[in-house]
Amino acid sequence: MTSPSGLTRRGFLMFSGAAVATMTLASCAPSESGGGGGGGGGGTLKFWNMPWGQAEFGPRDAEIAEAYEGALKVEHQEIQWANFTQTFSSAVASNTGPAVSSGGGTQAFLFESQGKIAYADELLDSWKSDGLYDDFLPGLIDAMKVDGGYAAVPYNLDMRVMWYNTVLLEQAGVEPPTDWQSYLDASEALKKIGAYSFGVGAGSGSFTGSHILTSFMINNGGGLFNADQEPDCVTERNIEAMDFVLEMVAKGYVDPGSVTYTSDNVQTQWRERKFGMGWDGGGLAANVAGEVGPELAVNSPLTGPHGDQGALYFPNNIMMYTNTPDQAESEAFLTYYFQNMAPLWTENTGIGLPPLKSITETPEFQANTNAVKIIEEWQPISHTWGAPGGDALFLGVTAVDGTPAMNTFTQTILGGQGTGKAALETLQQTLEANA
CATH class of the missing domain: 3.40.190.10 (Periplasmic binding protein-like II)
Known part of the structure; x- marks a missing residue:
């Protein structure tokens, strides 16, 4: 599409x-x-x-x-x-x-x-x-x-889904990942051939970074809102998910430029085969187009460390x-x-x-x-943004949808700054202050 x-x-x-x-x-x-x-x-x-x-x-x-x-x-x-x-x-x-x-x-x-x-x-x-x-x-x-x-x-x-470049994975000698550990293993293999495995953008006009951080929380049974539709960011599952992303940053699997990449920048990285795996909308292959577009395939949903599956859409x-x-x-x-x-x-x-x-x-x-x-x-x-409390949308989700608070949080994580818990605590405090 x-x-x-x-x-x-x-x-x-x-x-x-x-x-x-x-x-x-x-x-x-x-x-x-x-x-x-x-x-x-x-x-x-x-x-x-x-x-x-x-x-x-x-x-x-x-x-x-x-x-x-x-x-x-x-x-x-x-x-x-x-x-x-x-x-x-x-x-x-x-x-x-x-x-x-x-x-x-x-x-x-x-x-x-x-x-x-x-x-x-x-x-x-x-x-x-x-x-x-x-x-x-x-x-x-x-x-x-x-x-x-x-x-x-x-x-x-x-939708927000995981993509991979079939040619680069074959070159790296790995199969498409199925869970978080095999994602790390494939990332290490891609790193050896000069490709990143967490292709996203968090710069001006690009929100895939914040979407995918939230997706990883949801993939671990977490999310940003509780059943009362109140911000509930600092949970064990969310902390575990953000620490996982920070581990990928520390190991060099995340392009350092991601914190400033626009959507055009992200697509350029795919076209230049700098991204071997990443996250985007359903139209990524068509948007990348050219020689690389046909090389891109949608990965099956990953299974989290506790057996959960999920993503943001x-x-x-x-x-x-x-x-x-x-x-x-x-x-x-x-x-x-x-x-x-x-x-x-x-x-x-x-x-x-x-x-x-x-x-x-x-x-x-x-x-x-x-x-x-x-x-x-x-x-x-x-x-939706309402997870894990529910899938019904509500006015409160506008607090995390492309807002400065969410952008700061995303750039903190993708920039490898601090811990997942600290970043989530700051996000929670900001959301409560703006409620």
Whole structure:
């Protein structure tokens, strides 16, 4: 699968830090359904979508959306990632925004806290009778549940998975690792041929470093939040996971430049065969492309030292707003859209992995062996930021999603500074202070 050109591979979940501050300014009393006409007055229903794929995505997405035949005409608008937080916050605050949209992966949960989201409960109930509800991959719908109802509907998946270069592993004389110890063994073999084994980036605009540190916590039965949705960073499993990464740093398995690498830098290291193993989104091979792209393969999930498996992933979503000309029409459009959106994947427009089993079963999708492996092996064991307390997303996860606190933590670990416990204690203190 390919990913949005020129954008970070995470699928743009980031709705945190300065973005949250901007969005919070948009908070005001919720409008009534149908009030103001901002969601598509004048006989139209506004659908705002992001440029999730390559150049082919936008026009094909607009074609699908605007072919909807209902009581209202759908008006499709592509919102660029640059300044998208300001675009949404000002539009929602002034009731001139969309009736339906995608956006940042935690966006729905922020707007829900402001009373701006129309819950998807009735829509999802209606899908139980036509089979669409059961077509979603495991756990996705549950991740959208908040106290008031379902804040959004899963749309595309941004996974964090392990990749390896088949040529370099063969040259190093090792098999793909299956657990933490064999990962260390393969890393030592790769080091001998001049390749790093923990390929990530933690520089400007690249968040794979923080994602993968969290993935290792989850892979060890840990994570950043407890069952009460409170930060709970300093646990034995998290400490063990971060000490493992620090061991890799100390042994020279982690590229020292990782702390400043952008996504482009990371892809360059893959292209130059400096990374023999690493972590990225599902579109890494397509983004690296050239001679090296076909050499890259998805590794099976590692098993942690206590027998756990797990990783971090981001279920990007589509949400409905209370400011709509007709809530029933918003729901009817989404039903149509999900029933007809398969070409966005089968025609290789570059969008992330699909949420529906029926799309993953198409011949076009099955032709991509890496994507199939991600769906079959990684999606079932992956968790959201909410782990280990649960997989439901909530407003609090914005505290660790691309924030300065998380960036500092990541650079501390990848820079080999101090201990895992000390770094986690600092992160915990910062999250509590900012709560």
